[in-house]
Each structure stands twice: as C-alpha cells, then as structure tokens.
Amino acid sequence: MDLDHVNKILITCAKGISPFLEKEIRDLGFSIESAHQTGVVIRAAFIDTYRLNLELRTAYNVLFLLREFRCASPADLYSKVYQLQWENIIPNGEYVSVVSQVSNPKIKNSMFANQKLKDAIVDRMVKKTGYRPDSGPERRNIVINLYWKNEKAWIYINTSGMKLADRGYRKIPLTAPMQETLAGAVLLAAGYTKDMHFLNPMCGGGTLAIEAALIALDKAPGLLRSNYGFCHLKNFDREYWRKTRKERLSACAKKLPKKIIATDIDRKAINAAIKNATTCGVDHLIDFKVCDFRDTEVPEEGGIVILNPEYGERMGKINELAGTYKEIGDFFKKKCAGYTGYIFTGNLELSKKVGLAAKRRTPFFSGDIDCRLLEYEIY
Numbered sequence: 001m002d003l004d005h006v007n008k009i010l011i012t013c014a015k016g017i018s019p020f021l022e023k024e025i026r027d028l029g030f031s032i033e034s035a036h037q038t039g040v041v042i043r044a045a046f047i048d049t050y051r052l053n054l055e056l057r058t059a060y061n062v063l064f065l066l067r068e069f070r071c072a073s074p075a076d077l078y079s080k081v082y083q084l085q086w087e088n089i090i091p092n093g094e095y096v097s098v099v100s101q102v103s104n105p106k107i108k109n110s111m112f113a114n115q116k117l118k119d120a121i122v123d124r125m126v127k128k129t130g131y132r133p134d135s136g137p138e139r140r141n142i143v144i145n146l147y148w149k150n151e152k153a154w155i156y157i158n159t160s161g162m163k164l165a166d167r168g169y170r171k172i173p174l175t176a177p178m179q180e181t182l183a184g185a186v187l188l189a190a191g192y193t194k195d196m197h198f199l200n201p202m203c204g205g206g207t208l209a210i211e212a213a214l215i216a217l218d219k220a221p222g223l224l225r226s227n228y229g230f231c232h233l234k235n236f237d238r239e240y241w242r243k244t245r246k247e248r249l250s251a252c253a254k255k256l257p258k259k260i261i262a263t264d265i266d267r268k269a270i271n272a273a274i275k276n277a278t279t280c281g282v283d284h285l286i287d288f289k290v291c292d293f294r295d296t297e298v299p300e301e302g303g304i305v306i307l308n309p310e311y312g313e314r315m316g317k318i319n320e321l322a323g324t325y326k327e328i329g330d331f332f333k334k335k336c337a338g339y340t341g342y343i344f345t346g347n348l349e350l351s352k353k354v355g356l357a358a359k360r361r362t363p364f365f366s367g368d369i370d371c372r373l374l375e376y377e378i379y
C-alpha cells in the first residue's frame with residue numbers, strides 16, 4: 001500500500017473522551033468526518049498515521065481502513081479477507097495479531113471471527129509468498145482489527161499496535177491510578193497551559209503531574225515510545241519517521257516558566273510518582289513532597305489545582321471520605337484564592353460535601369464508572 005493512499009481513519013478513545021480527541025485532531029489540521037462516544041473518523045493519507053500516533057494525547061488506537069464490505073457469514077468473511085493483498089502489507093516473517101469486535105446475532109463468539117480472519121490472512125500469505133506468518137495475542141508487531149456489525153464489516157490496520165495510553169512510563173503499579181489518556185483529557189478540559197502553576201495534591205503515581213509536564217514542554221507523548229504497529233509494515237518509511245521524531249523532539253521546550261507541584265500523604269505513592277516521572281524524563285520539572293494535601297505549597301499568582309481523591313468505588317469507604325471532601329472545600333477556600341480548583345470524582349454524593357458550588361461539571365468515565373471533573377472558581 002502506498003503511503004499517500006487516502007482512506008478513512010478511525011481514531012479510538014475511552015468512553016466520553018471524544019470531544020477532547022476531536023479538538024486535538026482539529027488542532028493538527030485535520031477535518032472531522034464523524035465522531036461518536038469512543039472514536040473519531042477522519043479521511044487522511046496513510047503517512048498521516050505517523051503524526052497522529054506521535055501527537056495525540058487522548059487517543060487509544062489509530063486505525064487505517066483497509067476495506068469495508070457486506071459480510072453475511074464467517075465463510076463470507078474468510079473469502080473477502082483472503083482477497084486483500086496481504087503480501088503487499090505484511091513482510092515475510094512478521095508476527096501478526098488480530099482483534100475482532102463482533103455484533104452479529106449469528107456469531108455468538110468473537111473468537112470464531114478472529115480465527116476466520118487470521119486463517120484468511122495466513123492462508124493468503126502462504127499461497128502468495130510461501131511463508132507462514134506467526135500469529136498470537138501479542139500486540140507488539142502487526143495488528144489487524146475487524147469490526148463486524150450485523151451484515152457489515154470493516155478491516156483496519158492498527159497503526160498504533162499497542163494502545164497509545166500505554167506510554168511506558170508507569171513502572172510501579174499503585175491502587176486506582178488514572179489512565180494516562182484520561183489524565184491528558186482532564187488537563188485539556190481544565191485548560192491547563194504552561195503559563196499557569198499546576199498543583200496536584202493526592203497525586204498518587206503522579207499521572208496528572210507527569211501529563212501536565214508533557215503538555216507544558218509541548219512534548220508529543222508518542223516520543224516516549226518507539227514501537228508502533230506501522231513500524232512493522234512493508235511500507236514503513238524508516239527515514240521519514242526518524243526525521244519526523246527528530247524534528248518534533250527539537251521543538252520541545254527545555255524548561256518550565258511555572259511550577260508543577262505533586263504531593264501525597266503516602267510515601268510509597270510519592271516514590272512511585274518520582275520513579276514514573278524519571279522514566280518519563282520529567283522528574284526535574286515536578287516538585288514532589290510527602291504531605292497531607294492541606295500542607296501543599298500554594299505559590300502566589302494563581303493557576304489550577306486538581307485533586308483526584310478516592311471515591312469509594314475502588315478504595316476507601318464512602319462515610320470516611322465525606323470528611324475528606326469537606327476538607328478539600330476548606331483547603332480551596334482558605335489557601336487557594338486566585339486558583340481554579342478541580343475535583344475529579346466518581347461519586348457525586350461525596351462531591352456535595354465540598355461546600356462550594358461547582359461552576360462547571362465535565363462528564364468522564366474511568367473504566368465504566370461515571371465520573372465528573374468539577375470546577376470551582378476560588379476567590
């Protein structure tokens with residue numbers, strides 16, 4: 001396939017994040033064809049997937065459409081997939097992984113569709129090249145996605161390979177971490193820029209502070225990773241990719257004009273946050289401290305302060321947490337004048353204990369939990 005071949009590109013994201021993803025895509029100069037709760041569709045050239053993978057903070061996968069067709073049965077799927085020229089896409093000896101999402105009353109198990117899809121690709125490769133590609137669940141090489149809804153099917157090359165949310169900097173698992181792409185979307189929703197101080201008490205593993213540092217440096221999150229699905233394809237332009245990355249790297253800022261402060265009462269959380277920030281290369285830009293959230297340093301000149309307290313679903317108990325939410329409200333009122341305060345929570349009952357009227361409530365999901373980013377103007 002030619003790198004300048006133009007077709008639909010489906011960019012997927014976590015539920016509810018698509019308004020932020022849409023904005024990111026528009027800011028890169030693409031126009032949107034359609035958007036839904038878990039994805040955005042654009043039309044662009046295959047080569048554009050390099051830049052989309054590199055730049056997008058809130059996307060999961062960048063999927064380039066190979067073919068859409070009517071598909072009435074598994075046999076139909078096999079024959080239509082077999083007709084695609086896989087020998088022009090997959091180099092000999094590459095490892096291929098297939099992922100299927102099926103919503104068809106006749107197909108009870110999407111593993112069956114997966115098997116048919118894989119067989120068609122492998123059989124075609126054997127016939128045309130004499131080589132049988134290895135295949136399995138690992139998404140570190142070539143990934144092919146199938147969506148099959150009723151009588152219609154779409155086959156995509158997953159140019160990301162592994163999810164873009166897996167930036168690779170989170171080395172120490174902690175309880176209830178915020179996903180990297182969700183943290184990116186929360187910061188975009190809060191309008192964070194490098195020109196404001198950013199305070200993140202209750203920082204846990206530091207995801208929000210680390211994502212803020214990346215935004216402030218204008219560092220494309222994709223620079224943190226070197227392995228993408230498109231790197232394994234026959235049409236991979238290694239030199240163009242090297243040049244694109246190099247130019248993007250030199251466009252990043254080197255230092256920050258304002259502060260990023262991340263604190264947590266738990267020493268283990270701060271140790272993990274420092275380790276994560278070090279892996280990400282932004283540890284020197286964040287002031288970490290072990291302390292109660294109320295003792296977080298609040299520099300003058302204002303900025304934004306975001307807290308992601310426990311909300312009783314995965315940690316802590318709701319009654320015990322009511323006092324904490326009230327104390328967050330008191331902290332905002334007593335110490336954070338001139339700042340815009342945010343609480344990210346999955347428990348709206350607890351948020352009523354804050355004792356301040358939220359000026360804006362932005363809906364999000366953390367997994368399947370209905371969450372809100374609550375905004376408070378603090379005078």
Ligand SMILES: C[S@@+](CC[C@H](N)C(=O)[O-])C[C@H]1O[C@@H](n2cnc3c(N)ncnc32)[C@H](O)[C@@H]1O
Nearest residue numbers: 177178202203204205207264265266292293308
């Ligand atoms: C839901 S986790 C935050 C997760 C974080 N957003 C991340 O991505 O890892 C809540 C954090 O609040 C911290 N915490 C709880 N009570 C605290 C308090 N009184 N002062 C400071 N931190 C507190 C916990 O140690 C925990 O790390």
